Amino acid sequence: MEQDISALPPTTVANSSKTLETMKTPHLASAVLLFITFLVGVVGNGLYVWVLGLKMRRTVTTLWFLHLVSCYLLFTLLIPFFAVYVLLDFHWVFGLAMCKLLNAFISMGMFSSVFLLTLISLDRYTLTHHPIWSRNHRTMPQARKLVRGVWVASFGLSTPYLAFRETRVVDGGRIACINNFNISGDWNGTKTEDLGRMVHLAIFVFRFLLGFLLPLCTIVGCYVRVGLKMKEKKLAWAGKPFKVMVAAVVSFFLGWLPYHLYHGLKLYKKEVPELVTGALLVIYTFTSCFNASFSPILYLFVGEKFWQVFSMSLLTLINAAFVDDLGSSAPESCGRRGSEVKNIKEDMV
Numbered sequence: 158m159e160q161d162i163s164a165l166p167p168t169t170v171a172n173s174s175k176t177l178e179t180m181k182t183p184h185l186a187s188a189v190l191l192f193i194t195f196l197v198g199v200v201g202n203g204l205y206v207w208v209l210g211l212k213m214r215r216t217v218t219t220l221w222f223l224h225l226v227s228c229y230l231l232f233t234l235l236i237p238f239f240a241v242y243v244l245l246d247f248h249w250v251f252g253l254a255m256c257k258l259l260n261a262f263i264s265m266g267m268f269s270s271v272f273l274l275t276l277i278s279l280d281r282y283t284l285t286h287h288p289i290w291s292r293n294h295r296t297m298p299q300a301r302k303l304v305r306g307v308w309v310a311s312f313g314l315s316t317p318y319l320a321f322r323e324t325r326v327v328d329g330g331r332i333a334c335i336n337n338f339n340i341s342g343d344w345n346g347t348k349t350e351d352l353g354r355m356v357h358l359a360i361f362v363f364r365f366l367l368g369f370l371l372p373l374c375t376i377v378g379c380y381v382r383v384g385l386k387m388k389e390k391k392l393a394w395a396g397k398p399f400k401v402m403v404a405a406v407v408s409f410f411l412g413w414l415p416y417h418l419y420h421g422l423k424l425y426k427k428e429v430p431e432l433v434t435g436a437l438l439v440i441y442t443f444t445s446c447f448n449a450s451f452s453p454i455l456y457l458f459v460g461e462k463f464w465q466v467f468s469m470s471l472l473t474l475i476n477a478a479f480v481d482d483l484g485s486s487a488p489e490s491c492g493r494r495g496s497e498v499k500n501i502k503e504d505m506v
Contacts, residue, residue, distance in 0.1 A: 182435075184243050187442040191240035194446035198233030201450060202226050217300045221277050224304050228270040232449045235259055235266075242334065249324055249334035256334035257322045264315035265308075267413075268368055270448070272307045274409060275372040278379035285386045314367065317360055358424060365417050373413075377406055412448035415441035 209223040238259050242249055249256055283291045323337045338360070339353035419437040422429045 184246065186439050188240050188243040190439075190442050190446050191236050191243065194450050195233055195236040195240065198229060198236070198446075198450040202230040202233060206230060215297070217280070217295055217297060220297070220300050220304065221273060221280065224307070225270060225273045225277070228266045228273065229449045229452070231262065232266040232270075235262055236449075239263075246331065247333055248331045250332070251334075253324045256324050257319050260322050260334070261312075261315045261318040264318055265311045267416075268311035268314050269307055271368055271372045271409075271413070272311060273304075275375050276303060276307065278376045281383050282379040285383050314364075321356075321360075354424075361417075361420055361424060365421070369413050369417050373406075373409060376409055380406055408448065408452050412444045412452065415444050 205226045206223065209219050209226065213219050238251060238255070251259070280295070283295070318336075321336045321338055322334065325333050325335060325337070327333050336357070337353075338357040339350065415437060419434065419441045422434055422437065426434075
């Protein structure tokens with residue numbers, strides 16, 4: 158979904174035809190994956206936000222996951238723009254402002270989800286290793302401040318897209334939404350080419366460290382310590398909690414490594430064949446799809462409480478619909494169902 162000025166081929170007819178033929182299958186596959194992600198992600202994440210935001214008692218844990226799923230929902234809502242971009246052979250039809258804003262929001266969704274996963278891991282660690290400190294400091298006001306800090310930091314780290322993302326007319330009259338790291342209106346200026354490479358490298362390293370490597374080390378470190386504590390206390394080492402930890406680490410690693418590998422190889426465009434970068438484009442699109450649409454299942458649908466609240470909330474809606482339409486005596490059953498939901502919510506931690 159991302160390109161930079163150095164990734165574009167020379168604007169010759171032969172080169173353009175060759176590139177189109179080479180990238181046709183990866184582009185089509187990526188677009189299909191993007192549309193599937195949009196459909197699954199909007200429906201699934203929308204339901205998760207509805208249950209977490211309206212049907213479950215607000216706790217620190219539900220607050221973490223509510224904002225995490227909101228990140229995924231933000232990501233999926235922007236996907237159709239980039240799916241159309243890929244289907245049109247990277248011809249951008251939405252204008253310069255949307256080019257800057259949409260890429261900034263995509264980046265903000267990536268950073269905020271990564272930071273929230275890290276925050277959840279640290280929260281799990283403090284709960285198991287520092288229970289007394291958690292009891293005194295793990296409060297809703299503090300959690301809200303941390304969440305606001307995550308969103309502000311994510312927006313700040315995404316602002317380079319507002320500066321470097323631009324539109325440019327390329328071969329065949331296409332308009333590309335790409336990064337111009339030359340910091341100049343002269344796209345091919347030799348004076349700014351070296352500076353552009355340095356800026357590109359700096360942004361890649363910065364994004365890789367803060368958006369992948371450091372969070373990954375933190376997440377792995379936290380869950381290793383939590384796992385050791387579980388083993389020490391002879392808790393369910395091979396049960397559901399440990400499986401969730403493993404799923405969290407594996408999904409994080411598989412979800413974001415291809416993304417950063419793809420953009421890292423873009424720094425060596427002359428040495429890396431286009432077939433390789435095209436294949437990585439499909440791979441990282443698939444893993445991004447998995448993270449945006451299916452990762453919430455790993456984190457939210459792991460407890461019976463959530464399933465009970467979800468199913469009873471749907472039953473309550475159905476009962477309410479019959480009451481409005483038929484005027485039957487269903488209010489009593491609705492009241493009983495509502496009390497059941499309330500009891501479940503009170504049991505949530």
